[in-house]
Structure formats: structure tokens, C-alpha cells
């Protein structure tokens with residue numbers, strides 16, 4: 042396998058895409074939304090329980106490619122326990138990480154290996170929508186939350 | 190047939206992909222590559238003979254007017270239509286279906302009427318009808334597809350009635366690659382006097398079509414799936430229907446006399462071709478038909494059938510690979526899934542090897558739901574593909590599988 046592909050399909054991505062720690066449904070949740078990519082059919086339902094002003098618990102279910110699944114899993118992991126005030130900042134950081142047009146190097150943005158793995162999407166523009174599917178939809182949801 | 194010689198007419202294959210590989214193009218069901226003759230017809234028009242058509246009595250407008258009429262004649266012969274009057278140029282299959290929906294069917298519809306389509310339809314032959322149903326209180330009846338990919342012909346017989354105002358059906362599914370028996374369907378539809386529209390988008394690059402033998406009322410296709418340019422296509426329609434229906438569009442080029450009070454329209458086919466047409470596109474379509482005609486139909490059939498059978502048996506040998514639909518009446522289109530690997534991931538791996546395949550729902554979401562797969566990989570062949578392309582595909586699939594296991 043070539044180096045380009047290796048960088049995209051790092052062990053982190055493969056492992057996270059198979060991990061079922063965050064897969065499933067919550068009995069009790071404050072926010073539920075669907076991230077859907079009509080171009081390829083990838084579809085995830087995300088549920089978030091908000092308590093004490095922070096993301097207490099997150100789960101996702103649905104189907105998609107290994108990159109979109111890993112990305113949903115890392116979203117859940119990365120935002121678990123995060124205070125509402127800082128969620129947006131974290132989501133925006135991730136979106137910049139996968140954005141080939143960003144003028145920052147991925148390493149300048151974070152040293153979290155699990156997040157950095159997705160920076161390879163910069164080399165695969167056709168896979169960017171897989172990497173940022175759930176994150177972008179979460180950002181939309183945060184916007185609506187703010188308005189209401 | 191000398192496939193190398195045929196392939197050498199397609200300039201795109203002379204270069205390497207960005208990953209330094211030979212291009213192995215297996216997405217012909219989406220669109221086919223272009224031979225030099227089609228490219229030349231278009232560049233010649235723009236660089237040496239550019240003008241409008243129909244309206245200018247000067248060179249080069251007179252030349253182009255003659256050429257457009259010649260293409261109409263070529264299309265007529267290609268489909269074995271009775272007359273050039275039955276050939277209307279459009280922007281493609283989607284455009285054609287929408288135009289029939291709007292100008293032919295919509296003015297007749299009333300609540301309680303039925304439009305019949307099938308479960309294998311491309312969104313292009315589903316959504317225009319769905320919208321009509323919404324607007325006119327019409328019912329959409331959907332012919333079920335069997336596990337083999339064949340339509341349930343018994344079901345059609347039982348459900349056809351005078352209430353069905355149009356049966357709109359593809360000649361071949363763009364996902365399963367199973368060809369439908371159009372003759373059988375038009376024979377059934379004759380009994381209830383239901384007009385039949387055939388979506389021939391998937392068949393013209395590899396099958397000769399005879400609209401008189403099929404006895405269909407309308408037929409649509411796109412040039413770009415049969416070696417021609419994008420943005421151009423054809424609606425074939427029986428003369429009586431083209432005559433009776435409203436113009437596809439209103440504007441210049443279709444009228445006889447115009448006053449602010451009223452206008453009357455030219456005879457068919459011009460009545461349905463308002464506006465300056467896609468002249469380069471039509472000329473390219475003419476060159477594409479010439480390209481197909483110079484290939485021997487028998488040898489094309491044999492080549493594509495051999496490739497398809499070879500691909501089916503090579504793919505089936507891969508562990509965990511499942512092919513959607515059966516192998517009877519199979520066009521060179523194969524959709525499959527591989528256990529544990531998402532089609533999108535497969536497509537990224539194949540792309541690194543210079544192999545173009547389609548991953549996703551192929552604009553046929555209800556069909557994929559019917560087969561209970563969220564997405565599939567589709568490979569589809571054209572005259573320039575070879576067994577070596579399939580060997581490389583299989584090798585790359587095995588490598589992908591090894592990586593993900």
C-alpha cells in the first residue's frame with residue numbers, strides 16, 4: 042500500500058471505526074440530530090445528553106465508511122465531558138484540521154493523535170465530507186441552540 | 190475486434206493518472222469516454238464553422254443547419270424511427286423525461302389517475318412523476334423487482350388498467366444491469382392503451398434499439414453515455430403524440446406567426462425545440478453515432494458479454510463479495526458489496542490504482558433500500574475495457590480486503 046493511503050487509513054482511524062464504545066442509543070438525551078450525506082448515503086444519528094452545562098454522554102448509530110464512522114466515534118470521545126462554552130471551539134478546530142485551505146499546519150492546531158489522524162483528509166478532497174460529516178452537522182445544531 | 194485499436198481512438202487513455210497509473214475506467218454507466226472523432230466534431234465547429242442554425246442564410250449558418258438536420262436523420266436511423274419528425278433534441282435523458290411529464294402528461298392528469306414506474310428507476314425517472322402525483326392527486330404505482338433483478342411481469346399485467354395514464358420504465362437498470370423486456374411490456378400496455386415511455390439512458394452504448402419493434406410511445410437518452418458530449422440528448426416520440434401535445438418550451442424558433450394576442454407553432458419536431466439549440470452537442474452526438482456504427486454490433490456484443498461474464502466469475506471468487514441481482518439478461522453493469530468494507534473505502538483504494546468505479550446509491554435510493562444495502566460499488570464496461578482491466582480490479586480488491594481484515 043502506498044504512503045498516501047497509509048496516511049489516510051492510519052491505525053487510529055481503523056480502530057476507531059471498529060470500536061463500538063460510542064455506538065448505540067441513549068435512553069435520556071437533550072439533543073438528537075442526523076448527519077446525512079446524500080451524495081454517498083452515509084447516515085448517522087447522534088444523541089447527546091447535556092447536564093451541568095456540559096456534554097455528559099454521547100452516542101452515535103448508523104452506517105458509513107470507515108472514515109465517517111471513525112470521525113463520529115472520535116467526536117463522541119473528544120467531546121465527552123466538555124463544557125458547553127468550549128464545544129464550538131473544539132468543533133471548529135477539528136473542521137480546520139481537515140480543511141486543505143487552512144493556512145495552519147495540522148500540528149500547529151493540536152497534538153492529539155486521534156484528531157491528527159484525520160488531517161490526512163486534506164490530501165483526499167473527495168473524502169473530506171466523510172471526515173467532517175458529523176462535526177459539521179453538530180456545528181449547525183450549535184447554531185440553532187444559540188438562536189433559541 | 191482489435192480493442193487496442195478502438196481504445197487508441199480515446200485520447201484520455203494516453204496519459205497517466207495523478208498517482209502515475211494507467212487509467213482503468215469502469216464507470217461507463219455514469220458516462221463514457223470520448224473518441225477523438227467526437228472531440229474533433231466539437232472543436233471543428235467552435236474553431237472553424239461557428240454560427241447559429243436555422244436562422245442565417247449565410248455561411249457557416251447554412252452549413253450547420255444542414256449538419257444538424259443530418260444528425261436528426263442519423264438519430265432517426267439509429268433508433269429505427271419512422272421519421273425525423275419523431276426526433277427532438279434535448280439537454281439529456283433527465284431533461285427529456287421532465288419535458289414529457291410537463292407537456293404530455295400533466296395537461297391530461299386528473300385525480301384518480303395512475304402513473305406506473307418500476308422499483309429499478311433512476312431518480313430521473315421517478316421524481317418528475319412523483320411531483321406530478323403531488324400536484325394532480327395522481328397515484329404512483331411501482332412495479333416490484335424480483336431478487337433476480339427482473340421486473341415482476343405478472344404484477345404489471347394485474348395492475349395495468351385504463352387508469353394508468355403512463356408507464357415510464359428504464360430499458361436497463363443502471364445499478365443491477367438487468368435489461369427489461371420492453372416488447373413484452375408494450376404489448377401488455379397496448380391492451381389498456383397506456384402510453385409507454387422508455388428511459389434508454391443505459392442501453393444505447395451497447396445495444397441497438399428499434400423503437401418500431403419495441404412499439405414504445407416515447408424514448409429518451411443522453412449522448413454522454415454513448416461516447417457523445419454532455420448536455421445533449423434526444424426524446425423520440427410517436428408523431429401523433431408529438432403533434433397533439435404542448436410545446437416542450439416556449440420561445441423563439443418554434444413559431445409561425447406571433448402577435449401580442451396569440452402565436453401559432455411550427456410543425457414537429459421544431460415545435461418542441463424553442464431557443465438556440467446545443468449545436469456543438471448535437472454535432473458531437475452525430476459523431477458519436479458514427480463511432481458506434483463503425484464498430485461491428487456483433488463483435489461489440491461478444492466483447493462486452495465476454496467481459497461481463499469474466500468479471501462476474503472473477504468477482505464471485507472473492508470471499509465475502511456479493512453481487513446484486515442475477516446474471517440473466519445482464520448488461521455490462523455489475524453492482525456488488527464486500528462484507529466489512531464500505532464501498533466508499535473501496536473506491537478510494539481503487540482510485541490509488543487508477544481504477545474508476547462508482548460507490549454509493551447511484552441515484553437509485555429506493556432500489557438500494559429494496560435490496561437492503563445502504564451503498565454498493567458499481568463497475569460498468571464499455572468497448573475500450575479489457576480483461577486486463579478486470580484482473581487489475583480484482584487484484585486491487587484483494588489488496589483492499591487484505592488491508593481491512
Ligand SMILES: Cc1ncc(COP(=O)(O)O)c(C=O)c1O
Nearest residue numbers: 281282283311313359363390411
Ligand atoms: C437509467 C438512467 N436514467 C436516466 C439517467 C439520467 O441521465 P442524465 O443525467 O444524462 O440526464 C441516467 C444517468 O445516470 C440513468 O442511468
